[in-house]
Amino acid sequence: MPKKRSGGGLSPTQQAAKFLGVSVLSGAVLAGIAIPAVGALGLAAKGSVESFEELPANLKTPPLSQRTTILDAEGGKIATVYSRDRTVVDLKDISPHLQKAIVAIEDSRFYEHGAVDLKGVLRALNRNAQTGGVSEGASTLTQQYVKNVFVEEAGDDPTKVAQATQQTIGRKIRELKFAIQVEEELGKKKILENYLNITYFGQQAYGVEAAAQRYFSKPAKDLTLQESALIAGLVQSPSRYDPVNDEAEATKRRNVVLARMAEVGDISREEAAEASGTPLGLKVSKPKNGCITAVDDAAFFCDYVREVFLNDPVFGKKQEDRAKVWNQGGLTIRTTLAPQAQKSVRESLKTHVYKSDKVAAATTLVEPGSGKILAMGQSKPFGYGKDETEYNYSVDAAMGGSNFGFPTGSTFKPFVAAAALEQGRPATQTYPAPYEMPYPDRVQTCSGNPWVNSRNEELENEAESEVGPYDLKGAMALSVNTFFVEMLADIGMCPVVKMTDALGVVQGNGDKVPEVPSSMTLGSTGLSPLTMASAYAAFANRGMYCTPIAIESITQKISGKQQSLEVPKSTCKRAMSEGTADTINTLLQGVVDSGTGREAGLTDRQNAGKTGTTDERRNAWFVGYTPNLSGAVWVGSPQQDVKMQNITIGGVSHALVFGGAVPGPIWKDAMTGALSGKEAPSFNLVNIPDREDEDEDEDEDENRDRGRDRDRDRGNNGNGDSNDGRNNNAGGIIGGLFGGGNGGNSSGGTDTNGGAEPLPTISIPENFIQGPGNGPGGRR
Numbered sequence: 001m002p003k004k005r006s007g008g009g010l011s012p013t014q015q016a017a018k019f020l021g022v023s024v025l026s027g028a029v030l031a032g033i034a035i036p037a038v039g040a041l042g043l044a045a046k047g048s049v050e051s052f053e054e055l056p057a058n059l060k061t062p063p064l065s066q067r068t069t070i071l072d073a074e075g076g077k078i079a080t081v082y083s084r085d086r087t088v089v090d091l092k093d094i095s096p097h098l099q100k101a102i103v104a105i106e107d108s109r110f111y112e113h114g115a116v117d118l119k120g121v122l123r124a125l126n127r128n129a130q131t132g133g134v135s136e137g138a139s140t141l142t143q144q145y146v147k148n149v150f151v152e153e154a155g156d157d158p159t160k161v162a163q164a165t166q167q168t169i170g171r172k173i174r175e176l177k178f179a180i181q182v183e184e185e186l187g188k189k190k191i192l193e194n195y196l197n198i199t200y201f202g203q204q205a206y207g208v209e210a211a212a213q214r215y216f217s218k219p220a221k222d223l224t225l226q227e228s229a230l231i232a233g234l235v236q237s238p239s240r241y242d243p244v245n246d247e248a249e250a251t252k253r254r255n256v257v258l259a260r261m262a263e264v265g266d267i268s269r270e271e272a273a274e275a276s277g278t279p280l281g282l283k284v285s286k287p288k289n290g291c292i293t294a295v296d297d298a299a300f301f302c303d304y305v306r307e308v309f310l311n312d313p314v315f316g317k318k319q320e321d322r323a324k325v326w327n328q329g330g331l332t333i334r335t336t337l338a339p340q341a342q343k344s345v346r347e348s349l350k351t352h353v354y355k356s357d358k359v360a361a362a363t364t365l366v367e368p369g370s371g372k373i374l375a376m377g378q379s380k381p382f383g384y385g386k387d388e389t390e391y392n393y394s395v396d397a398a399m400g401g402s403n404f405g406f407p408t409g410s411t412f413k414p415f416v417a418a419a420a421l422e423q424g425r426p427a428t429q430t431y432p433a434p435y436e437m438p439y440p441d442r443v444q445t446c447s448g449n450p451w452v453n454s455r456n457e458e459l460e461n462e463a464e465s466e467v468g469p470y471d472l473k474g475a476m477a478l479s480v481n482t483f484f485v486e487m488l489a490d491i492g493m494c495p496v497v498k499m500t501d502a503l504g505v506v507q508g509n510g511d512k513v514p515e516v517p518s519s520m521t522l523g524s525t526g527l528s529p530l531t532m533a534s535a536y537a538a539f540a541n542r543g544m545y546c547t548p549i550a551i552e553s554i555t556q557k558i559s560g561k562q563q564s565l566e567v568p569k570s571t572c573k574r575a576m577s578e579g580t581a582d583t584i585n586t587l588l589q590g591v592v593d594s595g596t597g598r599e600a601g602l603t604d605r606q607n608a609g610k611t612g613t614t615d616e617r618r619n620a621w622f623v624g625y626t627p628n629l630s631g632a633v634w635v636g637s638p639q640q641d642v643k644m645q646n647i648t649i650g651g652v653s654h655a656l657v658f659g660g661a662v663p664g665p666i667w668k669d670a671m672t673g674a675l676s677g678k679e680a681p682s683f684n685l686v687n688i689p690d691r692e693d694e695d696e697d698e699d700e701d702e703n704r705d706r707g708r709d710r711d712r713d714r715g716n717n718g719n720g721d722s723n724d725g726r727n728n729n730a731g732g733i734i735g736g737l738f739g740g741g742n743g744g745n746s747s748g749g750t751d752t753n754g755g756a757e758p759l760p761t762i763s764i765p766e767n768f769i770q771g772p773g774n775g776p777g778g779r780r
Contacts, residue, residue: 063558064088064152064198064207066330070294070302072337073372073552079294079302083327085214085287086206088560091193094208095223099192100266101232105257107141108264111188115142115179142179145195150175152198196220201231202238204287215243217283225267226275229257243280251280292382297346299382300392300400301337301373305550307399309333312568330557331565336372336550341365341629344673345375352650352666353379353635355387358642359649361663362393363670364529365631368537371546371570373530374629375674380638393638394529396508405508405526406634409612409659410479411623412523414539414584415503417472419495420487421580427587427688431490433468433475433483436460440485444492445515451493459485459522473688476587477595479611484521496520502575503535503545523612529632532623537630539588539608542684543581546572578684584608585683592624600624600664602671605680609667611659617644622663624671627681631671633663 065084072078091099103110139147182191201211211231212220223231233253234241243250255276262272291302309315309326316322325331345363353361362378380389395401420429439457442450461467461481468483475483488496493515500506500513507513508526518524530548538545547570554565588608592601596611600622609624619636635657636644644657654661 063328065328066557068329068331068333070305071332071334072339073335074339076339078298078335078337079291080288081290082329084206084329085204085210085289087209088197088207089209089220091189093221094196095221095228097225097228098208098220098223098231101228101257101261102196104261104264104266105232106144106235110141113140115140115183116176140179141195142183142191143175145191145198146175146178146182148198199235200238201234202242203244213285215282215284217285225271226254226278229261229275230254230280233257243282244284247280296339296342297377297381298337298342300378300394301376303392303400304376304395305333305335308550308568311398314566314568332555334552336374336552338374341375341674342377345377345670347673348666348669349377349379351669352662354650355380357649358647359635359637359644360393361633361635361666362529363631363633363666364394364533365629365670365674366533366537366548368540368625368628368630369544369546371534371548373548373550391638393634396510396528398510401528402508402638405528406619406636407525407614408523408527408532408621409614409619410523411532411610411612411621413476413479413484413521414588414610415499415505416484416487416496416521417476417587418576418580418584419499420491421583422499422576423491423495425491427583428471430469430471431483431486433470433480433486435464435467437482439517440489443489443517444494446494446497451516473587473590477590479596481522485517488517488521493520503538504547505531505535529634533630533632536623536625538575539581539584540625540627540630542578543574543576544572545575546570582684582686586685586688589683597622597660597664599660600668602668605675606683611664613658617657618642620644620657620659620663622659622667624667626675627683628678629671629675631667633667635663
C-alpha cells in the first residue's frame with residue numbers, strides 16, 4: 001500500500017502520481033494510442049488528475065491460470081488440461097539469456113526508470129507527431145504487465161478482452177496508475193518474473209516455461225542465447241513472428257533481438273553475429289490439451305473426472321464457481337484409475353470389438369468396498385470424426401453419457417432376488433414358472449396404487465422346454481422370465497424399489513426405475529455400466545454399497561504455494577444383509593459355472609455374474625465380479641438401431657449375439673488382466689439345497705440341458721420386446737441425438753406396439769439434443 005506522511009496529506013508516491021497525472025500522463029497516453037500528439041495534448045490533460053485520483057489504489061491480480069495434470073492411482077500422467085497452457089516458474093528457473101533478451105527488446109531502460117519512462121514518452125511523442133499516428137510506443141514492461149493482468153482477468157470473455165486491450169485514454173490512465181503501485185510494491189525482479197509468466201508467446205503457450213517447451217521441448221532455464229532471443233522476439237506479434245509457420249520472418253526477428261542485446265551491452269557484437277548465423281533449431285512439441293490426449297484410451301475416464309469436478313458441490317456451491325476453479329487450473333488431480341486394469345480393459349475391447357463395427361462396447365471396473373473406479377473404456381474412441389464419439393457410454397447423461405443408458409435385460413434379475421430374500425423368501429423358493437403366462441392382474445407399488453394389467457399383457461420364456469416348476473437356483477442359472485415375474489407378484493414392487501434405491505440404481509437420465517413389471521424384472525429400463533458395476537459390487541462386498549468415486553486427492557498451486565482441496569468421498573451403507581449377499585453370490589456363481597454365463601467364467605478364482613440380452617438383440621450385457629473387483633460390459637448400438645443377428649463384431653461372425661457370447665468374453669479378458677498377480681479371496685458361499693423331489697430333479701435337469709442347447713443355438717434372446725427402440729418413431733437421427741427413446745416389452749416377440757408392457761413413461765422434450773437413446777428390455 002502507498003505510504004502516507006505522518007503529518008497527513010499525500011505521500012511522496014501519491015504526489016508523484018499526481019504530478020504524472022498533470023504533466024506526463026497525457027503525453028504517455030498519447031504515445032501509446034492512435035491519436036496524433038499535435039492538438040490533442042490539452043484535451044487529453046483536461047480532467048486527467050480527477051480521474052487518476054479516483055481510480056482504486058490497488059491492482060487486483062488474479063492467480064494465473066495454469067495447466068491441470070490428471071494422474072492415475074500410481075502417479076502416472078493420464079492427461080493435461082488447461083484453458084491457458086502455462087506453468088508458473090520462479091525467476092531463478094528462467095534462463096538469464098531470456099531475461100536479458102526480453103528487457104533489451106521490450107524495455108531496455110527497465111532497471112533505470114520507474115513505472116513510466118519519461119525519455120521513452122518524449123521519444124515516442126516526437127516520433128508519433130511526425131508520423132501522425134502510432135509508429136512507436138512508450139509502454140514499459142511494468143505497464144505491459146498490468147495490461148496482461150487485465151487480459152488475464154478477462155479470461156475467455158471476448159467482450160472483456162476487448163475492453164482490457166482497447167486503445168482508449170481511460171484504459172491507459174488506469175494502466176499507468178496501477179503501474180506506479182506495482183513498481184512500489186513488487187520491485188523490478190518480481191515484476192520481470194510476473195511478466196515472463198503471464199505473457200502470451202503464441203502457439204497456445206502462455207509464459208516462458210510453456211513457450212520453451214512448445215518451441216524447443218526443454219525447460220526455460222535451459223534456453224540458449226539464440227533460443228532466448230527467438231522467444232523474446234515473439235512478444236511484439238506472436239502470429240507474425242511465429243517460427244512454426246514462418247521460419248524466415250522469425251529468424252529476422254530473432255536477429256533483431258540479438259542485435260539489440262549487443263547494442264545495450266548484454267552480449268558482444270561477435271556473440272550476436274555468431275548466434276545470428278545459427279539455424280532456429282526448433283524442436284516443436286504440439287499442444288497436448290484435453291482428455292482427447294489421454295493415455296491408454298482413458299479419455300472417457302478423464303472426461304468423467306472433469307464432469308465430477310464441474311458437478312460436485314464440494315468444489316463450489318455454484319456451477320460457475322466450480323468452472324472458475326477448473327479454468328484457473330494449476331491442479332494436480334490424483335485419480336482412482338489403476339493402470340493395470342485400464343490397460344486390460346483397453347486390450348480386451350480392442351480384441352473383441354473394432355471401432356469400425358456397427359455396434360459399440362463399454363466396460364467399467366469398480367473396486368468393491370471402496371467405490372473406486374479402476375478402469376473405464378469403450379470401443380469407439382473419444383473424438384469427433386468417423387467412428388469416434390464424445391459420449392461416454394459408461395456413465396449417466398448428466399456426466400457426459402447417453403440420454404437414458406441402455407436396457408440391461410436379465411442382469412436386473414438379481415435385484416429382484418435380493419429383494420425377495422430380504423423379504424424373508426427362502427433361497428429354495430419355488431414358483432410354477434410356466435413357459436408362457438399373462439402378467440399378474442395387479443402388482444403392488446410403493447405409492448399404494450397397484451400396477452394393473454389393463455391390456456392383458458403376457459410374457460414367455462426363452463425356450464418352450466423351460467417349463468416349471470423352478471426353484472430360485474435353477475431359475476437364476478437359466479434366467480427364467482416367468483419365475484421372476486411371479487416372484488415380483490409375490491413380494492410387490494416396493495421391495496425391489498427399496499433394493500435398487502439402496503444400490504444406487506437409477507436410469508441413465510437420473511430418474512428412478514419405473515414401477516412396471518418389465519422394468520422391475522426383465523431390464524427394459526436403460527442403465528449405465530458404471531451404475532451396474534457399482535450395484536453388483538455390493539454383492540461382492542457382502543451387502544455394503546459404496547458410491548463410485550474417481551478422485552483420490554487434489555492439490556492446487558496458487559502464487560507459488562500448494563494447497564489441498566477437499567474431494568468427494570465414497571459413502572458406504574448396508575443395502576442388504578450379509579446372508580442375502582452371500583446367497584446372491586452363490587446363485588450367480590452358478591450362472592458362470594453352469595448357466596448362461598459359462599463363456600465368461602474365470603478359471604483361476606471364484607467369480608459370479610449375470611448375462612442380459614434385450615429383444616431383437618439390440619443390447620447384450622455381462623455384469624460380474626470377484627470378491628475384490630466388479631465389472632460391467634455393454635455391447636450394442638448407441639442409437640439402438642442395430643439388431644445383433646448375422647453380424648460381424650471384432651472380426652468374428654455371430655448368427656446371434658447374447659450376453660454370454662460377446663460381452664462375456666470381453667469381461668473375462670478385462671478381469672483376467674486386471675486381476676493378474678492380485679490376491680484371489682473367496683466368497684462366503686451358502687448351501688442352497690436342490691428340490692427334494694427326485695423326479696422333479698430329473699425333469700429339471702432335462703429341461704436345463706435342453707435349455708442350454710437352445711442357448712447355444714439361439715443365444716440369450718430378448719424377453720419378447722419387439723419395439724424397435726425408437727418408440728415407434730422414425731429412427732434416431734443425427735447419431736441418435738433425436739428420438740431413440742425407450743422401447744416397450746411385448747409378449748411374444750411379434751407385437752410391434754409394445755406387447756406386454758405399456759411404453760415406459762419417458763419422453764424426450766422437443767429439440768432435446770444429448771447423446772443416444774435406448775431401446776427395450778429383454779431376457780438373458
